[in-house]
Amino acid sequence: MKRSVVTFLSDYGLQDEFVGVCKGVMLKIAPDLRLVDIHHYILRQDIRHGAIVLQQSVGFMPESVHLAVVDPSVGSERKAIAVETQSGQTLVGPDNGLLMPAVDRCGGFLSAVEITNDEYMLSPVSHTFQGRDVFAPAAAHLANGVEPSAMGPALQRSELQGLEIPKAWVHDDHLHAEVLQVDRFGNLQLNFTWSELEEVGLGRDTGKLEVRMEGHRLNVTQGSTFADVVPGDFVLVEDSYSQLSLAVNKGDAGAFLRAGARSTVIIGPLNS
Amino acid sequence: MKRSVVTFLSDYGLQDEFVGVCKGVMLKIAPDLRLVDIHHYILRQDIRHGAIVLQQSVGFMPESVHLAVVDPSVGSERKAIAVETQSGQTLVGPDNGLLMPAVDRCGGFLSAVEITNDEYMLSPVSHTFQGRDVFAPAAAHLANGVEPSAMGPALQRSELQGLEIPKAWVHDDHLHAEVLQVDRFGNLQLNFTWSELEEVGLGRDTGKLEVRMEGHRLNVTQGSTFADVVPGDFVLVEDSYSQLSLAVNKGDAGAFLRAGARSTVIIGPLNS
Amino acid sequence: MKRSVVTFLSDYGLQDEFVGVCKGVMLKIAPDLRLVDIHHYILRQDIRHGAIVLQQSVGFMPESVHLAVVDPSVGSERKAIAVETQSGQTLVGPDNGLLMPAVDRCGGFLSAVEITNDEYMLSPVSHTFQGRDVFAPAAAHLANGVEPSAMGPALQRSELQGLEIPKAWVHDDHLHAEVLQVDRFGNLQLNFTWSELEEVGLGRDTGKLEVRMEGHRLNVTQGSTFADVVPGDFVLVEDSYSQLSLAVNKGDAGAFLRAGARSTVIIGPLNS
Numbered sequence: 003m004k005r006s007v008v009t010f011l012s013d014y015g016l017q018d019e020f021v022g023v024c025k026g027v028m029l030k031i032a033p034d035l036r037l038v039d040i041h042h043y044i045l046r047q048d049i050r051h052g053a054i055v056l057q058q059s060v061g062f063m064p065e066s067v068h069l070a071v072v073d074p075s076v077g078s079e080r081k082a083i084a085v086e087t088q089s090g091q092t093l094v095g096p097d098n099g100l101l102m103p104a105v106d107r108c109g110g111f112l113s114a115v116e117i118t119n120d121e122y123m124l125s126p127v128s129h130t131f132q133g134r135d136v137f138a139p140a141a142a143h144l145a146n147g148v149e150p151s152a153m154g155p156a157l158q159r160s161e162l163q164g165l166e167i168p169k170a171w172v173h174d175d176h177l178h179a180e181v182l183q184v185d186r187f188g189n190l191q192l193n194f195t196w197s198e199l200e201e202v203g204l205g206r207d208t209g210k211l212e213v214r215m216e217g218h219r220l221n222v223t224q225g226s227t228f229a230d231v232v233p234g235d236f237v238l239v240e241d242s243y244s245q246l247s248l249a250v251n252k253g254d255a256g257a258f259l260r261a262g263a264r265s266t267v268i269i270g271p272l273n274s
Numbered sequence: 275m276k277r278s279v280v281t282f283l284s285d286y287g288l289q290d291e292f293v294g295v296c297k298g299v300m301l302k303i304a305p306d307l308r309l310v311d312i313h314h315y316i317l318r319q320d321i322r323h324g325a326i327v328l329q330q331s332v333g334f335m336p337e338s339v340h341l342a343v344v345d346p347s348v349g350s351e352r353k354a355i356a357v358e359t360q361s362g363q364t365l366v367g368p369d370n371g372l373l374m375p376a377v378d379r380c381g382g383f384l385s386a387v388e389i390t391n392d393e394y395m396l397s398p399v400s401h402t403f404q405g406r407d408v409f410a411p412a413a414a415h416l417a418n419g420v421e422p423s424a425m426g427p428a429l430q431r432s433e434l435q436g437l438e439i440p441k442a443w444v445h446d447d448h449l450h451a452e453v454l455q456v457d458r459f460g461n462l463q464l465n466f467t468w469s470e471l472e473e474v475g476l477g478r479d480t481g482k483l484e485v486r487m488e489g490h491r492l493n494v495t496q497g498s499t500f501a502d503v504v505p506g507d508f509v510l511v512e513d514s515y516s517q518l519s520l521a522v523n524k525g526d527a528g529a530f531l532r533a534g535a536r537s538t539v540i541i542g543p544l545n546s
Numbered sequence: 547m548k549r550s551v552v553t554f555l556s557d558y559g560l561q562d563e564f565v566g567v568c569k570g571v572m573l574k575i576a577p578d579l580r581l582v583d584i585h586h587y588i589l590r591q592d593i594r595h596g597a598i599v600l601q602q603s604v605g606f607m608p609e610s611v612h613l614a615v616v617d618p619s620v621g622s623e624r625k626a627i628a629v630e631t632q633s634g635q636t637l638v639g640p641d642n643g644l645l646m647p648a649v650d651r652c653g654g655f656l657s658a659v660e661i662t663n664d665e666y667m668l669s670p671v672s673h674t675f676q677g678r679d680v681f682a683p684a685a686a687h688l689a690n691g692v693e694p695s696a697m698g699p700a701l702q703r704s705e706l707q708g709l710e711i712p713k714a715w716v717h718d719d720h721l722h723a724e725v726l727q728v729d730r731f732g733n734l735q736l737n738f739t740w741s742e743l744e745e746v747g748l749g750r751d752t753g754k755l756e757v758r759m760e761g762h763r764l765n766v767t768q769g770s771t772f773a774d775v776v777p778g779d780f781v782l783v784e785d786s787y788s789q790l791s792l793a794v795n796k797g798d799a800g801a802f803l804r805a806g807a808r809s810t811v812i813i814g815p816l817n818s
C-alpha cells in the first residue's frame with residue numbers, strides 16, 4: 003500500500019547532519035514523499051522517552067509510515083523491524099521496545115517483519131548509522147508500496163522486544179508516580195490520569211493536593227488550565243494527552259523543582 | 275481562497291513534539307499543504323518577540339496562511355482569531371496582539387473573525403495545547419478554501435487586542451532605544467532606523483558614536499557592513515530589515531555586553 | 547536543467563528566522579520546490595566545519611541544487627558563486643572554500659559562474675543577509691531551470707577560493723591527527739581512515755591502541771561498532787562516512803575529554 007507521508011522521530015538532534023541525510027536518502031527512493039518531523043530531541047539513547055512521545059503523537063498523524071530511531075545498540079544483534087498495526091499505520095525502527103507503545107495506541111499489532119533484505123538498504127551498511135542505511139531506506143520503500151513481506155521474514159508479536167512505561171501505584175491514600183517528560187515550558191508530565199487519581203479519592207473536585215517531589219512539599223491547586231492559578235503558583239492540570247501535568251502558571255515547574263524525566267512524585271491529600 | 279502554503283511561527287521550540295503534532299494535524303486536513311517553519315524559538319510566552327519576528331518575516335513569504343502561536347493565556351477567555359489583510363495574507367493565532375504588527379506590514383486590516391465553530395477544531399479541545407486543537411486545524415481549513423466567515427462571527431479591528439512595539443525616543447542629542455532581539459551571532463537589533471538616528475543629527479556620515487549599554491560606554495563605528503571594522507570591533511550597521519544593529523565583526527556583541535531583548539541603549543555623539 | 551530539490555546547509559541556527567525566511571524566498575520563486583535541511587548548526591562562521599559536513603552529506607542527497615551559506619565575510623568583496631560538478635550537482639554559496647570539498651566529492655569541477663545579475667536577487671541586497679537576498683534566490687532560480695550562464699560571468703576553477711581539510715600525518719610509529727567534528731552523542735570524528743592507520747602498522751587487527759588527547763592517555767580498543775566494548779569504555783570505530791571516530795559506548799567521549807573540533811590527537815601503539 004503506497005503512502006505519501008513518512009513521519010520521523012529520533013534522538014539525532016538537529017545539531018548534526020543525521021536527520022538531513024536520512025531525508026536525502028528517503029527522497030532519492032521516493033521523490034514525492036512528504037516528510038514530517040515529529041521530534042528529534044529524544045533524550046540521547048533513551049528508548050522510553052522516544053516510546054512515550056511516539057505513542058502520544060501517532061494518533062495526530064496522517065496515515066503514514068512512522069520512522070523512529072532511538073538505537074543505543076546500533077550495530078549489535080538487535081533486529082530492524084517493520085510493524086503493521088490494526089489501524090493501518092506502519093512503524094519502522096529497531097526492535098528494542100521503542101515502537102510497541104505506539105503499536106498498542108494504533109489498535110494493536112497486526113503483523114511484523116524483520117528487515118533483512120539488503121535490496122532495500124544502502125550498501126554498505128555502516129555499523130554506526132543504521133538510521134541512514136537501514137531504517138530510512140526501508141521506510142521509503144514501504145511508502146513506495148513495497149510489501150513488508152519482501153523485506154524479510156515474518157515475526158510474531160511474542161518475538162518482539164516489549165517496553166513497559168511505568169504506571170503510578172497506590173499506597174494508602176497516596177499515589178506514587180513519576181515524571182514521564184518535561185517540555186520547553188517546564189511542565190512536568192506525570193504517569194497518571196484523573197481517573198487514576200480518583201482511585202485514591204482525589205478527584206477533580208478535591209481542591210488542593212499535596213505534592214512531594216525533589217525535597218519539596220507543595221500545596222497544589224487542581225485546575226483545568228494554567229490560568230486557574232495566579233502567575234507563579236503550582237497547578238495540576240490535565241494535559242493535552244489526558245495525562246496529568248504539574249505546571250507553574252507563566253513559570254517553569256521543572257526548573258524551579260530541578261525535576262526531570264524519571265523524577266519521583268508522591269501525591270496525596272493536604273496535611274496528611 | 276485556497277492556499278498551498280501555511281507558514282508557522284511559535285514558541286514551542288523543537289525539543290518537544292508540539293510542532294510536529296501540529297503539522298500532522300494540518301496534513302490530515304490538507305494533505306497537499308506546504309509547511310514553512312518561520313521560527314519556533316520565540317522566547318517562551320514572549321508575545322512581543324513573536325510579533326517582531328512575524329512582522330519582519332511576513333513580507334518574504336509567499337501568499338499564505340500564517341499560523342502564529344505564542345499563547346501565555348491558553349485556555350482562558352482570550353479569543354482565537356483569523357485576520358485577512360489588505361495584501362491578501364491570512365493570519366491565524368490568539369488575540370493577544372501577536373498578529374497585529376504583521377497585519378500592519380501586510381497593507382493593514384481587512385477583516386477578522388473569531389474562530390468558534392468547533393467543526394473546524396479537533397475534539398475535544400484541550401485547555402493547554404490549542405495550537406494543535408484550534409489554531410492548526412483552522413489554518414489548514416482556511417488553506418483548503420473554507421471561508422473565514424464559516425469559522426465564527428466577524429470582529430472589528432477595534433475589538434482586537436493591539437500591541438505596540440516600543441519606538442526609540444529623543445532626549446537632547448541622544449536617542450534612548452532598546453534591543454528588539456538578539457540573533458545567533460550576537461547581533462543586537464535596535465528599535466530605530468538611520469532616519470530616526472538622523473533626527474538627532476547623527477546620520478550615516480557622522481563617523482563614530484557613543485553607545486551606552488549594560489554599564490559599558492562604547493565608541494562605535496557606523497558602517498555599511500560588519501567588515502567595515504577590524505575583527506573584534508563594534509560596528510553599527512543597518513540590518514537586513516532596515517533596523518540598526520549593534521554588532522562585533524566576527525564576534526558576539528550580545529555575549530560580550532551580556533545584553534538581550536529589552537536591554538536599554540543610549541546613543542549619542544562621542545564625548546558628549 | 548530543472549531540479550525539484552534544493553538542499554540547505556548554513557550556520558544560521560534555528561533560533562532565528564533566517565532559515566525560514568530563506569525558504570519563503572525560495573518558494574516564492576519556485577513554488578513546487580522540495581527543501582531538505584542538511585544542517586543549520588554549523589559552528590558560527592566556521593567555513594571548515596561547513597565544508598566537512600557538506601562534503602560528507604552531499605552523496606546521500608538526490609540530484610539537487612545545494613545551497614550552502616557560512617559567510618563570515620558577508621557584505622565584503624568575496625564573490626557569490628554557483629558551481630556545476632561532473633556528477634551533475636549544482637552548488638551555490640560564497641566563494642570562501644565552503645563548497646570545494648563537496649565539489650571534489652561530486653566528481654570534480656565542471657564549470658562555475660559568479661552570481662552578479664541582480665535580476666536573480668532580491669532588491670535591495672542587504673549587506674548582512676545575503677543568504678536571503680542573493681544565495682537563496684539564485685538557488686531557486688537555478689532549480690527553476692535558469693542557466694548558470696545567465697547569472698553572471700564564468701569563473702575558472704583556479705579563480706575559486708580553495709579549502710584544505712587537514713590530513714593526519716605520520717611521525718615514527720604515531721599518527722598526528724585532529725578532530726573534524728563532534729556529534730550529539732559526543733563521538734569524535736577524526737581526520738583519518740583505517741587505511742591511513744595501517745600505514746603506521748596499526749591496522750584493524752592490532753587490538754588496542756594508545757590515544758593521547760587533551761591531557762589524557764587512553765587505552766582504546768579497535769572495534770567495528772560501539773557495542774564491541776562494555777558501556778563506558780573507549781572504542782575506535784569506522785564511522786558511517788569511513789572516517790575513524792573515537793567514541794565511548796553509551797557514553798560521551800567529547801564531554802569526558804573536553805574535546806571538540808580541532809582538538810589534536812596522537813595515536814600510536816600501546817606502551818610506546
